[in-house]
Amino acid sequence: MRFLFVFLLLISRAFANDDQALDGQQWLQKVNHAMKNMNYHGTVVFMKHGQIDTMKYRHTFENGVETERLSSLNSPLREVTRHSNEISCLYKESQQKVETHHPIDRSFIVNLPLKPERLHDQYLFAVAGQEMIAMRPAQVIAILPKDDLRYARKLWIDTTSLLPLKVEVYGQDGKTLEQVLFTELNLEDSAAPSDAALTAAEAEDDSHQHVSQAEAFEKSPFELKKWPAGFEKIFFIRNTMQQSKKTVDHLLISDGFSSVSIYFEAKGEKSIEGLRTLGPVNSYSRVIDDLQVTALGEVPLQTVELVAKSVSLR
Amino acid sequence: MQAQQFEKLSLLVDDQLDKPQSVQLLKSVRHDPALQAKLQRYALISQALKGEQAAVADLDFADKVKQQLKSEPVYLMQRKKSDDQFKKTSLAVAASLLLAVVGFYAGKMHNQVQTLAQATTTAAAEQSPAEQMNAQFKEYLQAHDNVWYVNNNAGVKSYARLASYQSR
Numbered sequence: 349m350r351f352l353f354v355f356l357l358l359i360s361r362a363f364a365n366d367d368q369a370l371d372g373q374q375w376l377q378k379v380n381h382a383m384k385n386m387n388y389h390g391t392v393v394f395m396k397h398g399q400i401d402t403m404k405y406r407h408t409f410e411n412g413v414e415t416e417r418l419s420s421l422n423s424p425l426r427e428v429t430r431h432s433n434e435i436s437c438l439y440k441e442s443q444q445k446v447e448t449h450h451p452i453d454r455s456f457i458v459n460l461p462l463k464p465e466r467l468h469d470q471y472l473f474a475v476a477g478q479e480m481i482a483m484r485p486a487q488v489i490a491i492l493p494k495d496d497l498r499y500a501r502k503l504w505i506d507t508t509s510l511l512p513l514k515v516e517v518y519g520q521d522g523k524t525l526e527q528v529l530f531t532e533l534n535l536e537d538s539a540a541p542s543d544a545a546l547t548a549a550e551a552e553d554d555s556h557q558h559v560s561q562a563e564a565f566e567k568s569p570f571e572l573k574k575w576p577a578g579f580e581k582i583f584f585i586r587n588t589m590q591q592s593k594k595t596v597d598h599l600l601i602s603d604g605f606s607s608v609s610i611y612f613e614a615k616g617e618k619s620i621e622g623l624r625t626l627g628p629v630n631s632y633s634r635v636i637d638d639l640q641v642t643a644l645g646e647v648p649l650q651t652v653e654l655v656a657k658s659v660s661l662r
Numbered sequence: 663m664q665a666q667q668f669e670k671l672s673l674l675v676d677d678q679l680d681k682p683q684s685v686q687l688l689k690s691v692r693h694d695p696a697l698q699a700k701l702q703r704y705a706l707i708s709q710a711l712k713g714e715q716a717a718v719a720d721l722d723f724a725d726k727v728k729q730q731l732k733s734e735p736v737y738l739m740q741r742k743k744s745d746d747q748f749k750k751t752s753l754a755v756a757a758s759l760l761l762a763v764v765g766f767y768a769g770k771m772h773n774q775v776q777t778l779a780q781a782t783t784t785a786a787a788e789q790s791p792a793e794q795m796n797a798q799f800k801e802y803l804q805a806h807d808n809v810w811y812v813n814n815n816a817g818v819k820s821y822a823r824l825a826s827y828q829s830r
Contacts, residue, residue, distance in 0.1 A: 592798070600806075642802060644802050
């Protein structure tokens with residue numbers, strides 16, 4: 349009897365410690381793997397600027413390729429599908445379909461750095477208790493910036509599936525800028541990814557990220573002398589804008605949580621300068637000779653201003 | 663006979679005497695001090711029984727009031743002018759004021775319309791760069807994050823999360 353008690357105690361401690369021993373970085377790594385490699389669906393509420401959108405969400409992972417599908421429950425009725433980095437949006441009422449792609453994969457729910465330990469000097473990852481979200485026990489992880497160049501976040505992680513159940517982004521005044529919340533989450537019958545599969549998935553992710561063309565940027569006439577610590581150059585491409593058909597060079601830098609785009613285009617008849625804000629997204633525009641430079645991203649104002657003012661011509 | 667009068671007085675105070683008899687009784691009371699005293703007493707008792715505050719006037723209360731009215735001085739004041747004349751003058755003044763006010767505001771409105779038109783013209787002239795800025799901002803948002811692009815028909819509101827990327 350005593351042996352049985354000790355055995356049960358050891359078993360329970362082993363299972364209990366499995367989660368409790370995780371630090372913030374490890375939680376982020378696990379949730380990153382889970383949300384990319386599992387099949388699940390549910391209902392997600394997106395809240396921003398006092399507006400609420402409720403959508404049905406489905407995520408599948410087949411043959412190393414992620415697919416996300418969002419179906420709105422309210423007008424305008426639309427279905428947004430992401431197949432890796434290709435995105436299509438079907439507006440059901442007008443039957444209009446929009447297709448586009450982005451150089452890198454972006455989740456509709458949340459994106460997290462694969463190696464959060466790299467951001468040790470920029471963020472504090474705090475394990476902050478447990479709460480219930482969508483009737484599921486969730487571990488709260490606070491992602492707190494150590495400078496004023498990025499936003500704080502909180503992440504609620506399902507302790508069973510390790511999927512993100514809720515995300516909140518906070519402004520510098522502490523007010524919530526954005527929320528993403530699962531009100532219902534269902535796991536589909538799929539085998540849990542093995543370590544080998546996770547490694548393969550990481551490799552797949554990396555291959556998508558290898559669109560980064562830092563070398564091309566180094567050879568461009570532009571120079572970015574300074575940017576916030578922890579940010580990296582992700583890609584540099586030449587884009588043709590959808591409506592204006594203008595040719596714009598686009599450099600994206602990111603720290604894994606936040607991204608900043610720097611756009612370079614020929615100055616028009618009327619140049620644009622100064623700050624602009626839309627929710628968590630800020631932009632700062634300036635003119636260098638005949639070049640219009642705009643830094644834009646979901647970072648505080650001082651960050652886009654810092655980045656834009658760091659641009660110079662070689 | 664007097665007993666019947668007293669009984670009628672009691673009925674009068676209790677408001678149970680019909681009108682012809684009441685009038686006849688009051689005529690009798692006017693000329694009979696004994697009935698007047700009896701009526702005053704009955705009224706006082708009735709008020710006391712009903713719990714009302716007693717306010718019994720003196721017997722000569724009415725006479726005193728009558729004398730006061732007779733001794734009231736007569737003031738011979740100048741007669742007022744005709745109201746019609748006053749109304750005509752008032753209408754003329756009001757009409758003049760109205761015309762002045764209408765004229766003033768018409769001029770002001772004209773100026774305001776001109777100002778508004780100028781402001782609208784100015785705004786229209788300034789709207790161009792604003793629209794240009796909005797369009798550019800929107801395009802930049804679309805290029806920054808596809809989430810914005812697929813949602814652009816519903817404005818620039820985001821239905822999804824922040825843009826980010828997978829850092830290696």
